[in-house]
Amino acid sequence: MDYSKTVVVAVVVPAIWLLLKKLKRSDIADMHGPDTSDTSWSFILGHLKLMAHSESGGVEKLFLDNYGSVVRFKAPFAENRLWVADPKALHQIFHATSYLYRKSASSREMNAIIADPGLLAADGATHRRQRKAMMPAFGLTASRELLPRFVEVVDKLEVMWKDLLEESPVELVEIDVAGWLGRAALDVIGNAAFDYDFGALEGTENPLTRSYLNLLSVAFGTKPLPKNILISDASQYLPRGLLTWIFERDKSPGSVRMRENRKYAREVAKELIDTKRQNIENGEMGNDVLSLLIEGSGDVDGVMNDVEIASQVRTIMLAGQETTAKMMSQMLWELAKNPEYQTKLRAELDDFVSVKGNADFTATDLESLSYLNAVIKETLRVHTSVPDIIREVSEDTMLPLSKPVIGRSGKTYNEIFVPKGSVIHASLAGYNTNPDVWGSDARVFRPDRWFEQGMKKADTPLGIYGGLMTFSAGERSCIGWRFALIEAQAFMARLVREFQFSVVEGKEIRIYRPGLLEPLVVGEEDKGVQLPLNVSAICRGAHFH
């Protein structure tokens, strides 16, 4: 079968499937939402192009302001889908037991193809077993012990930025913080998760390192082509064999880069597992994530074989690097745009150092820095790296709502009927910026809100950190959130203490949301992801470095 026939199959199979599905009763069709007269709608893609090409926060604002927290939109071939940012509904979706709202087949299949069948792709009992085996390696104690490894990388970054400043004829240099933090985060994950040196900051010529830099940005593209949007969505109806067939032949830069990465990453994962196993047999136990995974794999309940462990290596690389790098660069961008918050954070860090007598922050020190943690939370809230998670309903069910919704028919709903097979876009970004939850200034970056009593207007408990949905919630929430948090604390405490950040006049930055949030400079979109900021050194008296 040639490629064009495959695309035809990718259109016909879902179309028939959807016609059958439309015959089922559902309340989704009665919810308000954008209609088919909207210029962004097409029969083939529905509103998916509008969503994939929107700027960060764009869809969430459009939906919340015009239709509320529960919205019906069109998926390909006129399928009605639900977009949800309502706290009570999200609580049900993420906390219902027995995988009632299963991760969609499209997300699982694509994850299995791009990162092998690790935790992101697993489902049901396999997911539960793998997650149980992995939890100890991501617990509080294990994550705190990684701090010296994070510090090792930020030490290097600090020296490199100071060298750039020393070489500069002026006191300030323009630095693409997204590029630098992307390389630093790759070195962090190599070091802390696998004891592997990518040499990304030093620019070592390593094909694996090259293939990982901005991998997800290249894979999704900042404005994905209609063909890719359709195939990615249709992947829930197509068998894995056919999807793999399409992926292996696709010549788009994203698929080419993914295949290249897979080739090198599989080789290195195997070598790393062999070396670690040998080390453990020789009584040398490392504290990196991989050593803990291998050691824990002997546990009867949580057992994972080497193929699964190798898949977890690739899954962790995919899930833990660009997410954290983007989050840290967005934090520096917010501080550059809001110098008053930057000054306040630096004052907190300086005061702490002067009382302590040195700047060697321990994990407990970092945890106690309340303004640092407020700025981190506010960044995670306003810039939700994974804006939506797609879930499929595995049994007919009622979805409860926080407040009544009046449908298009005039009927009032306190809960809505969603039949088996319905697809729901659970909006993490929508929840994080929902005025019903965070108040009327929900879209404004304002770290001080974290010190205000009654700051949250909704009392449904959600999320695993700060009541935010950024790391998702429930059985499939981010396993690496403590790793990401301690890494961000260590990096931000150091960088904000040592450097001043300001915006570059004349360079307008926009953030798009095809996969993760991707910053681009207006007029320089062809250069891909970048976030340039002006950086200068902080000059303080003599001591405490």
Ligand code: HEM
């Ligand atoms: C700011 C940084 C991060 C953000 C915003 C983030 C966000 C998320 C989200 C939203 C999910 C759920 C995805 C889904 O259900 O499809 C997830 C899952 C996951 N994350 Fe993270 N993540 C971050 C950092 C990390 C790090 C540093 C690691 C590892 C070192 C990691 C490893 C994982 C893994 C393995 C999963 C799959 C969990 C499962 O399905 O049980 N993440 N992450």
